[in-house]
Amino acid sequence: MPHFQSDPLDERHDGAKISLPSSKIAFSTDSFVINPLFFPGGDIGKLAICGVVNDLAMCGALPTYLSVAFIIEEGLPIETLGKIVSSMAATARENHVQIVTGDTKVVEKGKGDGLYISVAGIGQIVSKSDVGPKSINPGDVIIVNGDIGRHGISVLAFREGMDFETSIESDCASLLEQVKCLLENNIEVHCMRDLTRGGLAAALGELSQQSGFNFEISEELIPISEPVKSACEIMGFDPVNVACEGRFVCFVPEKDSSKALEIMSTFSSTGFNPAKIGKVDSQTQKLVKIANKIGTQRIMEIPYGELLPRIC
Amino acid sequence: MPHFQSDPLDERHDGAKISLPSSKIAFSTDSFVINPLFFPGGDIGKLAICGVVNDLAMCGALPTYLSVAFIIEEGLPIETLGKIVSSMAATARENHVQIVTGDTKVVEKGKGDGLYISVAGIGQIVSKSDVGPKSINPGDVIIVNGDIGRHGISVLAFREGMDFETSIESDCASLLEQVKCLLENNIEVHCMRDLTRGGLAAALGELSQQSGFNFEISEELIPISEPVKSACEIMGFDPVNVACEGRFVCFVPEKDSSKALEIMSTFSSTGFNPAKIGKVDSQTQKLVKIANKIGTQRIMEIPYGELLPRIC
Numbered sequence: 001m002p003h004f005q006s007d008p009l010d011e012r013h014d015g016a017k018i019s020l021p022s023s024k025i026a027f028s029t030d031s032f033v034i035n036p037l038f039f040p041g042g043d044i045g046k047l048a049i050c051g052v053v054n055d056l057a058m059c060g061a062l063p064t065y066l067s068v069a070f071i072i073e074e075g076l077p078i079e080t081l082g083k084i085v086s087s088m089a090a091t092a093r094e095n096h097v098q099i100v101t102g103d104t105k106v107v108e109k110g111k112g113d114g115l116y117i118s119v120a121g122i123g124q125i126v127s128k129s130d131v132g133p134k135s136i137n138p139g140d141v142i143i144v145n146g147d148i149g150r151h152g153i154s155v156l157a158f159r160e161g162m163d164f165e166t167s168i169e170s171d172c173a174s175l176l177e178q179v180k181c182l183l184e185n186n187i188e189v190h191c192m193r194d195l196t197r198g199g200l201a202a203a204l205g206e207l208s209q210q211s212g213f214n215f216e217i218s219e220e221l222i223p224i225s226e227p228v229k230s231a232c233e234i235m236g237f238d239p240v241n242v243a244c245e246g247r248f249v250c251f252v253p254e255k256d257s258s259k260a261l262e263i264m265s266t267f268s269s270t271g272f273n274p275a276k277i278g279k280v281d282s283q284t285q286k287l288v289k290i291a292n293k294i295g296t297q298r299i300m301e302i303p304y305g306e307l308l309p310r311i312c
Numbered sequence: 313m314p315h316f317q318s319d320p321l322d323e324r325h326d327g328a329k330i331s332l333p334s335s336k337i338a339f340s341t342d343s344f345v346i347n348p349l350f351f352p353g354g355d356i357g358k359l360a361i362c363g364v365v366n367d368l369a370m371c372g373a374l375p376t377y378l379s380v381a382f383i384i385e386e387g388l389p390i391e392t393l394g395k396i397v398s399s400m401a402a403t404a405r406e407n408h409v410q411i412v413t414g415d416t417k418v419v420e421k422g423k424g425d426g427l428y429i430s431v432a433g434i435g436q437i438v439s440k441s442d443v444g445p446k447s448i449n450p451g452d453v454i455i456v457n458g459d460i461g462r463h464g465i466s467v468l469a470f471r472e473g474m475d476f477e478t479s480i481e482s483d484c485a486s487l488l489e490q491v492k493c494l495l496e497n498n499i500e501v502h503c504m505r506d507l508t509r510g511g512l513a514a515a516l517g518e519l520s521q522q523s524g525f526n527f528e529i530s531e532e533l534i535p536i537s538e539p540v541k542s543a544c545e546i547m548g549f550d551p552v553n554v555a556c557e558g559r560f561v562c563f564v565p566e567k568d569s570s571k572a573l574e575i576m577s578t579f580s581s582t583g584f585n586p587a588k589i590g591k592v593d594s595q596t597q598k599l600v601k602i603a604n605k606i607g608t609q610r611i612m613e614i615p616y617g618e619l620l621p622r623i624c
Contacts, residue, residue: 008339012522013444014370014505015340017437023335027320028327029379029432030415033423058326067341069430071383103342103430107622111345111425118381118415120341120432125329132325193326210324310419 003082003089004068008100016100018065022124026061028052029120034312037084037114039155041170044117045087047245047312050174051196052121053095057179058192058248060127063097067120070104073112084115095174097121127183133210135190138282141257142215143250145178145264146171146272147223148200152242153231155311162235168227173246178267182250187260191251195244196312198303202241203249204288205302217278217290217300225271240290241303243311251280315394315401316380320412328412330377334436338373340364341432346624349396349426351467353482356429357399359557359624362486363508364433365407369491370504370560372439375409379432382416385424396427407486409433439495445522447502450594453569454527455562457490457576458483458584459535460512464554465543467623474547480539485558490579494562499572503563507556508624510615514553515561516600517614529590529602529612537583552602553615555623563592 001009008016032048042050049066056063068088072081092099129135150171157168175194182189191211193203200222208215224232224239232239252260257276264274281289288300313321320328344360354362361378368375380400384393404411441447462483469480487506494501503523505515512534520527536544536551544551564572569588576586593601600612 011444011446012518014367015338015373015433015435017336017338017371017373017442017444020332020335020337023332024329025332026327026329027377027379027434028413029381029430031381031383031417031430033383033417033419055326059329061327061329065339067339067432069341069343069432071343071345071428071430101340105343105345105622107345107425107428110422113419113423116383116419116428118341118343118383118430118432120379120381120430121327122339122434123327130329132323132329134323206324310417 003085004099006098006100018100020124024125026056026059026123026125028055029118030055031116031118032312033116033310035113035310036159039158039170040167041154042172043084043087044115045084046091047172048117048119049088049091050172050245052119053097054175054194056121056123057176058194059125060131060183061123061125063095063121063123065122066092066097066099068099068102069118071112071116072104072106073114074106074109076114095176127189131189131191133191133207136207136211136213136251136280137190138213138280139254140190140251140280141254141276142278143252143257143261143264143274143276144223144247145274146247146268147225148195148244148247149224149228149232149239149242151245152311153228156235156309157231168231171244171246175246175248178264181263182260185263187256188253189250192248194248197243199242199244200240201300202302204300208286208288212284212286214281214283214285215278215288216281217288219290219292221275221277223273223275240300245312315397316411318410318412330412336437338368338371338435338437340367341430342367343428343430344624345428345622346467347425347622348471349392351470351482352479353466354484355396355399356427357396358403359484360429360431361400361403362484362557363624364431365409366487366506368433368435369488370506371437372443372495373435373437375407375433375435377434378404378409378411380411380414381430383424383428384416384418385426386418386421388426407488439501443501443503445503445519448519448523448525448563448592449502450525450592451566452502452563452592453566453588454590455564455569455573455576455586455588456535456559457586458559458580459537460507460556460559461536461540461544461551461554463557464623465540468547468621469543480543483556483558487558487560490576493575494572497575499568500565501562504560506560509555511554511556512552513612514614516612520598520600524596524598526593526595526597527590527600528593529600531602531604533587533589535585535587552612557624
């Protein structure tokens with residue numbers, strides 16, 4: 001309560017009574033079960049707020065209100081909870097979003113894993129046209145806003161106690177400012193999707209299914225940092241399947257693609273390298289085709305099961 | 313997905329894009345960690361939907377959209393999940409509320425307890441005046457809509473394998489229709505609160521704190537069924553601390569109290585006995601005073617810790 005100050009929360013009623021400036025909203029939810037709770041580049045609290053803020057941003061919406069629900073395992077030190085809640089409050093402030101309602105449950109030792117957090121968010125839709133899979137058109141350019149795989153590799157390496165020469169930090173970050181900037185500059189954004197569980201392969205595979213079109217991707221254009229590439233080789237992962245928490249793909253018409261890339265570049269720290277990685281084809285088999293350097297094409301599949309470790 | 317059919321969900325985007333008929337909304341969330349998942353009179357799915365629908369109703373709002381997030385422990389049989397999800401869908405339909413967005417996470421065996429569900433809900437505020445703790449006035453009559461303690465006792469008895477002569481069923485139910493009926497009949501509802509964790513004592517204790525006034529309660533007016541009374545004696549519980557999931561207290565001015573009671577009675581099955589149990593005093597020590605049959609007064613305390621078992 002002291003961390004999440006807001007008027008609706010202060011009333012301490014069964015729910016928050018709030019006003020929205022417009023009736024067109026986006027509504028999204030995610031549960032966060034990441035282990036460990038703290039990882040290089042973030043913690044479950046920052047991840048939880050960024051995760052829902054990003055889901056709303058992907059709908060062309062600015063987040064306005066959040067709810068948070070905690071499932072705490074008996075024995076979680078109160079300072080650990082304090083650190084996480086403080087990180088949530090800071091991340092919410094940075095994203096100009098209020099935490100207005102919440103819930104706390106405690107389960108017995110052995111019935112949880114320290115802490116699980118569920119967040120739901122309401123956002124105001126500000127995009128002029130509909131941003132979603134159904135707006136994807138043949139000819140659209142597919143842009144990714146930076147190098148992929150940092151989050152998943154950083155968490156897995158940290159969990160397994162692996163030590164690489166170059167430390168890999170999670171890409172966990174809010175995408176709100178980038179998305180706002182794209183929309184404010186009248187980029188005709190057809191669709192956006194953040195690369196969380198299942199990474200680039202899952203996002204593209206699902207969007208191809210949902211839009212009804214094939215996508216053509218060039219493997220060599222996908223930005224991947226050297227440390228992530230090496231770690232993936234050692235750990236046996238394909239980087240396209242590895243989760244990110246601050247990366248998204250954006251579908252824009254050819255005419256806007258260079259300007260969109262330029263805008264995304266202004267948000268990238270050195271080496272993040274946003275890139276055009278492919279385009280939407282007019283064929284309708286709903287396949288994601290990926291071509292390597294020598295031109296050989298294969299199908300990029302949506303990863304399932306064991307390929308989706310608990311990293312969010 | 314097949315159970316929760318709705319257009320926004322069908323789009324399968326990162327969030328649901330929805331429209332609200334008005335800008336005054338209520339927003340609430342709860343996590344449900346009840347053990348066992350099925351209990352006499354309900355299951356975790358029905359409980360989760362009713363819980364959030366009731367929280368919104370307590371704000372004077374009609375629920376319009378829900379989000380659901382599942383944390384599933386590895387090994388939960390898919391039929392069990394199916395039964396619960398089907399119960400959620402049915403309860404949502406009964407309450408005219410759409411499930412528009414969601415999330416599913418799986419945690420390793422031993423890191424959960426079968427299934428945890430987090431639900432968040434958006435509702436349209438329909439009450440003309442503000443319904444909340446700050447609207448409580450001295451002189452308000454306090455009404456409870458039925459006999460207390462069924463949910464907690466039913467779950468605890470079932471969990472402990474206790475067998476009573478008369479079986480006790482949970483009171484788990486939606487309060488939406490009752491609340492709608494009170495508001496449509498122009499009952500001047502000042503505040504409502506459902507009697508979940510901590511039961512009547514927690515609800516009254518918190519509302520007394522939040523409103524700033526003392527409450528005067530008559531113990532003999534509190535409706536408690538004989539089976540619940542006996543079970544409480546055997547198990548060592550005070551019924552006023554036991555959770556309900558279909559009971560609420562309602563604060564109305566004297567002039568509307570009989571009509572409110574009459575309306576609540578139409579929603580009660582035989583023996584539920586809604587009742588006026590006390591009134592708001594003008595004194596401001598923020599105490600809930602409870603008088604027994606022979607007139608002795610004691611303070612009703614908000615229960616903590618061990619008195620709050622995992623029954624929701």
